[in-house]
Amino acid sequence: FSTRGLVRFLKRSEKYKKIKNRRPKKIRRRPSYFEEFDNIDFRVRFRLSKKSVTIVLTEIEQEISHKTEQNHAISPMNQLLLTLRFYATGNHLLSVADFSGVSKTSSHRIIHRVTNAIARLRPRYIKxxxxxxxxxxxxxxxxxxxxxxxxxxxxxxxxxxxxxxxxxxxxxxxxxxxxxxxxxxxxxxxxxxxxxxxxxxxxxxxxxxxxxxxxxxxxxxxxxxxxxxxxxxxxxxxxxxxxxxxxxxxxxxxxxxxxxxxxxxxxxxxxxxxxxxxxxxxxxxxxxxxxxxxxxxxxxxxxxxxxxxxxxxxxxxxxxxxxxxxxxxxxxxxxxxxxxxxxxxxxxxxxxxxxxxxxxxx
Known part of the structure; x- marks a missing residue:
C-alpha cells in the first residue's frame, strides 16, 4: 500500500465498523388508541372527546400527512393523539414517544408540526x-x-x-x-x-x-x-x-x-x-x-x-x-x-x- 492507499483503506475500515455495529432499526407497535379506548377512557387520556378529535383531524389532516405511506409513516391520527397526550401530561418527550410507539426525535418533530397546524386555525375558532x-x-x-x-x-x-x-x-x-x-x-x-x-x-x-x-x-x-x-x-x-x-x-x-x-x-x-x-x-x-x-x-x-x-x-x-x-x-x-x-x-x-x-x- 502507498501512504494514500493505506489512509483510504483505514477510513473504509472504520466506516465499515460503524455500519456493522449500528443498532438495528426497530419498528415499534403503534397502538390505535382511537379504536381501543371507549369515550370515557379516551377523554381521560387525551382531554378531548372523540368528536372533537375528529373535527381537529379533519381540519389539519392534509397539512400533517406524509407525502407517501412508505417507511412505516406515522398516520395523521397517531400524530394528533401524540400531541394531545403531550398537552395532557406535560411529560418528557421520551415518555410521550414510548406511549405512542415512536422515537423521541420523531415525537419532537411531530409535536411542533401538529402544534403549528392547529395554531393556524386561530382565525377560524378564536373570533x-x-x-x-x-x-x-x-x-x-x-x-x-x-x-x-x-x-x-x-x-x-x-x-x-x-x-x-x-x-x-x-x-x-x-x-x-x-x-x-x-x-x-x-x-x-x-x-x-x-x-x-x-x-x-x-x-x-x-x-x-x-x-x-x-x-x-x-x-x-x-x-x-x-x-x-x-x-x-x-x-x-x-x-x-x-x-x-x-x-x-x-x-x-x-x-x-x-x-x-x-x-x-x-x-x-x-x-x-x-x-x-x-x-x-x-x-x-x-x-x-x-x-x-x-x-x-x-x-x-x-x-x-x-x-x-x-x-x-x-x-x-x-x-x-x-x-x-x-x-x-x-x-x-x-x-x-x-x-x-x-x-x-x-x-x-x-x-x-x-x-x-x-x-x-x-
Missing amino acids: FPMLAEEIKREQIKFFDIARFPRVIGCIDYTHIKIQSFGGNDAEYFRNRKGYFSINVQAICNANLEITDIVARWQGSVHDATIFNNSRIRSLFEGGMFENSLLLGDGGYSVRPYFMTPLQNPRTRAEQLYNESHIRTRNTIERVFGIWKRRFPILALGSRFQKVDKVLPIIVATAVLHNIARRAGDPLPADDPTLQLPAPWEDILQNGSIPCRNDRLNNNNMWHVLINDYFQSLL
Whole structure:
C-alpha cells in the first residue's frame, strides 16, 4: 500500500465498523388508541372527546400527512393523539414517544408540526364578535348571567409557566411571583370560549401594558363596537368601554353593580380554570428552550379549548370552577373589592350604569 492507499483503506475500515455495529432499526407497535379506548377512557387520556378529535383531524389532516405511506409513516391520527397526550401530561418527550410507539426525535418533530397546524386555525375558532348580529347575541348571553347590560367580553390575564430560556434576556420572563412565564391576555364570551388572545409578552410585563398595545383596545377606542362594554378587574383604568368593580360601594345600587359585575366577569376565571385543567402543560410548564416553540402551544391549546366547548365536551372531572372561586364568595358577602385605585368618579358611563340602570332594578 502507498501512504494514500493505506489512509483510504483505514477510513473504509472504520466506516465499515460503524455500519456493522449500528443498532438495528426497530419498528415499534403503534397502538390505535382511537379504536381501543371507549369515550370515557379516551377523554381521560387525551382531554378531548372523540368528536372533537375528529373535527381537529379533519381540519389539519392534509397539512400533517406524509407525502407517501412508505417507511412505516406515522398516520395523521397517531400524530394528533401524540400531541394531545403531550398537552395532557406535560411529560418528557421520551415518555410521550414510548406511549405512542415512536422515537423521541420523531415525537419532537411531530409535536411542533401538529402544534403549528392547529395554531393556524386561530382565525377560524378564536373570533371576537364584529358584526352587529354577533355583538347583540353576545350582549344577550352575558345579560342572562347577572343582568349586566351591553357586555361583549370579559378580560383578564394569566401566567403560563415555562422554563428559563437562558441568555441575557432570561430575567424578563420572571414574573412577580418569582417563576418564569408568558403573560397571556384573553377575552372570553358567555359560553366560556376564548374570543381574543395575546400570547407574546414576557412574564414581567404589566397587564396594562399588554392591553394598551393590543389590537382590541384600538378597535374599542375607534368606535368599532359602539356602546359595548368590556369587564375587567380593579387593576385597570376605567374607560368609557371598560368597566371595573368599585372599591368601596356605599349605596345599594353600587353594591348591586359590584355583584352583577363579579358574577358576569367570573366567566373569564372559569375559562382559565377549565383551560389549564384540560391541558396541564399550561400549568406545569413547557420544557422547550425557545420562545418560538412555546407560543404556538398556547395558541393551539386555546383553539382546542374552543373546539371542545363548541362540540359540547364535558368539563374536566376535577374542575372546581362551577362555583365562584375564592375570594369572590367573600367579596360578595362583605361588599368590598380590592382595587389598586378608585378612579371611577370621573367616568360618565359608570354614573349612567349606577344611577340610571342599577338604581332602577331596586
